[in-house]
Amino acid sequence: MQNTIKDSIKKALRYSNAEYCEIRIEETTETCVRIRGNDIESASENVFLGGNVRALSRGGWGFVSFNRLDNLNGKVEEASAQAKILGARIKKHVSLYPSDQVEDYVRGNFKKQAFAVPLKNKVRLLENYNRLILGSPKITSSSIYYMDKHTYLHFANSEGTYIYQEKMDLGGSLTAIASHNSLTVQESARFGSNQDFNVALGLEDEVIKAAEIAGQMLHAPVVEGGQYTVILDPDMAGLFVHEAFGHLSEADNLDEDERMKELLKIGTRYGSDQLDIYDSGIEGPNRGESKYDDEGVLMQKTYLIKGGIVSGHLHSRESAAKMGESATGNARALNYRFPPIVRMRTTCIAPGKYTFNEMLKGITKGVYVKGGYGGQTNGEMFTFAPSRAYMIRNSEIAEMVRDVNLTGNVFETLKNIDMIGSDFTFRNGPGGCGKAGQSPLPVAQGSPHIRIQKIVIGGKEK
Numbered sequence: 001m002q003n004t005i006k007d008s009i010k011k012a013l014r015y016s017n018a019e020y021c022e023i024r025i026e027e028t029t030e031t032c033v034r035i036r037g038n039d040i041e042s043a044s045e046n047v048f049l050g051g052n053v054r055a056l057s058r059g060g061w062g063f064v065s066f067n068r069l070d071n072l073n074g075k076v077e078e079a080s081a082q083a084k085i086l087g088a089r090i091k092k093h094v095s096l097y098p099s100d101q102v103e104d105y106v107r108g109n110f111k112k113q114a115f116a117v118p119l120k121n122k123v124r125l126l127e128n129y130n131r132l133i134l135g136s137p138k139i140t141s142s143s144i145y146y147m148d149k150h151t152y153l154h155f156a157n158s159e160g161t162y163i164y165q166e167k168m169d170l171g172g173s174l175t176a177i178a179s180h181n182s183l184t185v186q187e188s189a190r191f192g193s194n195q196d197f198n199v200a201l202g203l204e205d206e207v208i209k210a211a212e213i214a215g216q217m218l219h220a221p222v223v224e225g226g227q228y229t230v231i232l233d234p235d236m237a238g239l240f241v242h243e244a245f246g247h248l249s250e251a252d253n254l255d256e257d258e259r260m261k262e263l264l265k266i267g268t269r270y271g272s273d274q275l276d277i278y279d280s281g282i283e284g285p286n287r288g289e290s291k292y293d294d295e296g297v298l299m300q301k302t303y304l305i306k307g308g309i310v311s312g313h314l315h316s317r318e319s320a321a322k323m324g325e326s327a328t329g330n331a332r333a334l335n336y337r338f339p340p341i342v343r344m345r346t347t348c349i350a351p352g353k354y355t356f357n358e359m360l361k362g363i364t365k366g367v368y369v370k371g372g373y374g375g376q377t378n379g380e381m382f383t384f385a386p387s388r389a390y391m392i393r394n395s396e397i398a399e400m401v402r403d404v405n406l407t408g409n410v411f412e413t414l415k416n417i418d419m420i421g422s423d424f425t426f427r428n429g430p431g432g433c434g435k436a437g438q439s440p441l442p443v444a445q446g447s448p449h450i451r452i453q454k455i456v457i458g459g460k461e462k
Contacts, residue, residue, distance in 0.1 A: 005025055005069070005154050006154065006156070006162060006164070008069070008072055009023045009025065009072070009154060009156040009162070010156060010162065011072075011073070012053075012072040012073045012075070012076045013076060013156060013157070013158050015073045015076045015077050015080075016055055016076050016077075016079075016080045016158055017080055017084075018055035018056055018057040018062070018079075018080040018083045018084065018158075019056050019057050019058070020055065020056040020096060020157065020158055020159070021053065021054070021055040021056075021076060021079070021080060021157065021158040022053070022054050022055075022155065022156065022157035022158070022295070022296075023051065023052070023053050023072070023076070023154075023155070023156050023157075024051055024052050024054075024153070024154070024155050024294065024333070024336055025050070025051035025069065025153075025154040025336070026048075026049075026050065026051065026151055026152065026153045026154070026335065026336050027047070027048070027049045027151065027152045028047070028048045028049075028149050028150065028151040028152075028335070029045065029046070029047050029115055029149070029150045029151075030045070030046050030047075030048065030147065030148070030149045031044070031045050031114070031115070031119060031122065031146075031147065031148045031149075032044050032046075032146070032147045033119075033122060033123055033126055033144070033145070033146040033147075034144065034145055034146075035126055035127070035130050035142065035143075035144035036141065036142065036143055036144070037134070037141045037142060038134070040123065040127075043119060043123050045119055048335070049067065049069070050065065050066055050067040050335075050336045050337070051065070051066055051069065051072075051075075051154075051336050052064060052065040052066070052336050052337070052338075052339070053072075053075045053076050053078070053079040054079060054339055055076070055079040055080040055082070055083040056083055056087075056094060056096070057080065057083035057084045057086075057087040058083075058084070058087030058088065058090065058091060058092070058093075058094075059086075059087050059090040059091065059092035059093060059094040060082075060083045060084065060085065060086025060087030060088070060089070060090050061082075061083055061086065061339070062078070062079040062080060062081065062082030062083035062084075062085075062086065063079060063082070063339050064078050064079040064082070065336055065337050065338075094318060094321075094322075095318075095321040096317040096318055096321055097315070097317040097318075097320035097321045097326065097327040099159065099161070099295070099296060099297055099317060099327065100161075101159055101160040101161050102161045102162075102163060102292075102296060103161070103162050103163070104162075104163050104164070104291070104292070105164045106163070106164065106165040106166065106291045106292070107166050108166035108167065108168055108195070109195060110168055110195045110196070111195055111196040111197075111198065111285075112196050112197040112198045113150075113168065113197065114148035114150070114168060114170045114197040114200075115148060115150040115168065117197055122146060122200075125200065125201070126144050126146055126172075126174075128204075129144065129174045129189075129203065129204070129207050130142050130144050130174075132204060132207045132208055132211070133174065133175075133176045133207060133210075133211050136176065136208065136211035136212065136215065137215060138178050138180075138214070138215035138218060139176050139177065139178055139211050139214060139215065140177055140178055140179045141177040141179075142174075142175060142176060142177060143173070143175040143177060143186075144172075144173070144174055144175070145172055145173050145175075145430055146170075146171075146172040146200070146430070147169075147170065147171060147172070147430065148168070148169065148170035148171075148197070149167075149168065149169045149170070150166075150167075150168050151165075151166070151167045151168075151169075152164070152165075152166055153165045153166075153167065155292070155294065155296050157295075157296060161296045163292050163296050165290070165291065165292065167194065167290065168194055168195060169194055169287060169442050170192065170193055170194075170197060170199075170200070171190075171191065171192035171193075171287065171428065171429060171430030171431070171442075172190065172191050172192070172200055172430050173188045173189070173190045173429065173430045173431075174188060174189045174190070174203065174206075174207050174210065175187070175188040175210070176188070176207075176210050176211035176213075176214040176215075177214065178214040178215050178217065178218050179218075180218045183218060185214055185217040185218060185402065186214055186387075187210040187211070187213040187214040187217070187371075187387060187388065188210055188371075188387070189203050189206035189207050189209075189210045190429040190430055191203065191428065191429070191430070192287050192428030192429050192430055192442075192444070193285050193286075193287065193428055194284060194285050194286060194287050194289055194290075194442070195284065195285040196285060199428070213388060216400055217388060217400065217402055220399070220400040220401055220402040221399070221401055221402070222401065222402060222403045223367065223389065223391075223401040223402065223403060223404045223457060225457060225458050226456075226457060227454055227455065227456050227457070228365070228366050228367045228455055228457055229363050229366040229367075229392075229451065229452070229453050229454075229455070230366060230367050230368075230369060230406065230451070230452050230455040230457070231356075231359050231360070231363075231366065231367075231368045231369070231392070231449055231450070231451050231452075232369055232447075232449065232450050232451075232452065233368070233369065233370040233371065233449055234421075234423070234424070234425045234427060234446070234447045234448055234449060235370065235371045235372060235427050235445075236369050236370060236371060236372045236384070236386050237349055237447035237448070237449065237450045238347070238348070238349070238427045238444075238445025238446055238447040239372040239374070239375065239384065239445060240372075240375075240382075240384060241277055241347055241348070241349050241445065241447060242344060242347045242433070242443065242445050243374075243375050243377050243382065243384070244375070244377055244380075244382040244384075244410040244413070245277060245304065245305075245347075245410055245414070246279060246304075246314075246344045246347040247344075247377060247435070248260060248263075248264060248379075248380065248410070249264065249279070249304045249312075249313050249314050250313075250314050250330070250342040250343065250344070250435075251313040251314055251315045251316075251319040251320070251322075251323055251325070251342055252316060252318075252319045252341055252342040253342075254313060254319075254323075255319055255322050255323055260379070260380075263380065263411065264310055264313065265310065266310055266311065266312070267309060267310065268309065268310045269308050269309050269310075270305060270308060270309075270310065270411050270414040270415060271305060271308035271414045271415055271417055272308050272415075272417070272418070273307045273308050274307075274308070274352050274353075274420050275305055275307070275308045275349070275414065275417060275420065276303065276305060276306055276307065276349070276350035277303070277304045277305040277347075277348070277349055277350070278301055278302060278303045278304060278347075278348055278350065279301075279302050279304060279314055279328075279330070279344050279345055279346065279347045279348070280299075280300070280301040280302070280345060280346050280348065281293065281299025281300065281301075281329050281330075281345040281346065282299055282300060282301055283301070283346055283426075283446075286345075286346045286426055286428055286444035286446075287346075287428050287432075287442035287443060287444045288344065288345030288346035288347075288442060288443045288444045289345070289346065289444075290345075292329070293329040293330060293331045293332055293340070294331050294332050294333045294340035295316060295317050295327075295331040295340055297317065297327050297328075297329045297331065298329055299329035299345065300328060300329050302314060302328045302330075305414070312325070312328070313325060313328075314328055314330040314342050314343075314344065315327050315328045315330055315331075315342060316330065316331035316340065316341070316342050317331065319342055329345075330342050330343060330344070330345065331343075332345075332441060333438065334438035334439070334440075334441050338437075338438050341435065341436055341438070343433060343435060343438075343441055343443075344433060344443050345443060345444075346426065346443065346444040346445065346446060347443070347444075347445055347446075348424075348426075348445065348446035348447060349420065349446070349447040349448065349450060350420075350424070351420065351421065351422050351423070351424035351448045352419065352420025352421055352422060352448060352450075353420070353422055354419045354420060354421050354422060354449075354451075355421065355422065355423075356421060356423065356449055358419070359419050359421065359449060359451045360392060360395045360396065360397075361395050362395065363392045363395055364393070364394060364395075365391070365392065365393060366391075366392035367389055367390070367391060367392060367401070367404065367455075367457060368389065368390045368391075368392050368397055369386035369388075369389045369404060369406065370386060370387060370388050370389065370390075371386055371387030371388060372384060372385065372386050372387060373385045373386070373387055377410075380409050380410045380411055381407075381408070381409055381410075382406075382407065382408060382409075382410055382413075383405055383406065383407045384405070384406045384407075385404070385405050385406075386404055386406070388400060388402075389401050389402070389404040403458075404457055404458075405457065405458040406455055406456070406457055407456050407457075407458060408455060408456055413452060413455070416452050416453040416454050416455070417450055417451070417452050418451055418452070418453055419450065419451035420448060420449075420450050420451075421448035421449035421450065422448060423448045423449055424446060424447065424448040425446065425447075425448070426444055426445070426446040427444060427445045427446065427447075428444045
């Protein structure tokens, strides 16, 4: 079937009269399980087959997606016609950064294949975790989520490139929920990988610990609002760099925002010499890893900040050509229903030299935050909520506190990072990144502990 699809794609591309045309076809087998409390809400296996054609003419993009592979020639003609109609109105020059002609077959490099594990075995595993959660004192409910995908992807363009890739993706969250009166809190054990089902196994101790922490949070006092020295654990630091800085570095938005373009101008300093931030598609096993992006460009490691100075941006072929920079392999699509846009892969703060104990030294009153539920960003402003937090008193971890919200300006916050730990680790969970209606796109983060001065934390006022 692989050679048949390849021949059909290459033949269909000849029907395009646009400046550029590409075809993407994918077949995905997906498993999804959801458990809430004592109920299995869903346990399903589905197969999705479809594709799209994207064409460019005089600055206008045509895009057609489909679920049937017949009349592929007609789909190419339709996308090309759309591009010409839009191009006639736009009348602007759009060039694409040059990309090498490639023919490659990328087979999956999997350890334990998730798609080879029967659904009943996956459900049994998750039910065992669920029993551990519900058997813990003070736990009132649970929320279990698991998914895996196995994808065969074909990509070809009018420049002569043809790439076949086999991919796997999996993730899950095992959440303990505790409630008392009007207060509800939760804590999770999470996992994810692009090559190994084993990350879902042996999580009993993590699940029990999450349930214990959820119970403890019911009795934690509300943090006193104010400005603190804060230590972020690798999970929260990774979320921070992804949401607060990574999105700003995506050049399809950056190109249209003159103020942000100036703020992120190459050579601008936003941190000490120890601060390195990068986005990579080549480091795994992470959910953001792949050999090629969805424009057929080799993925690579791109430094966004090097030695505290802005050194790069994330690009598609179009945004790279517009800004006079190089394509970075960051054009990604959620699936065949969407065109590729500039997206992160695995976004990281590189390791420094400090130990955790060295970070604690000198903090009379601070906050240590672990994990992250998520956050909101508005330009350079951010608000984040960790999954749990602890006071730091006289250089030691003290009592747990709750209702901790971190707010600030990302550029000022980067300047206020005064210590970066040596304990770098990657974080893979079940969620993903959202942008332009494409969510959840598989991504990962990486970071060591980091220490930041002058972070504003919302909570209970004095």
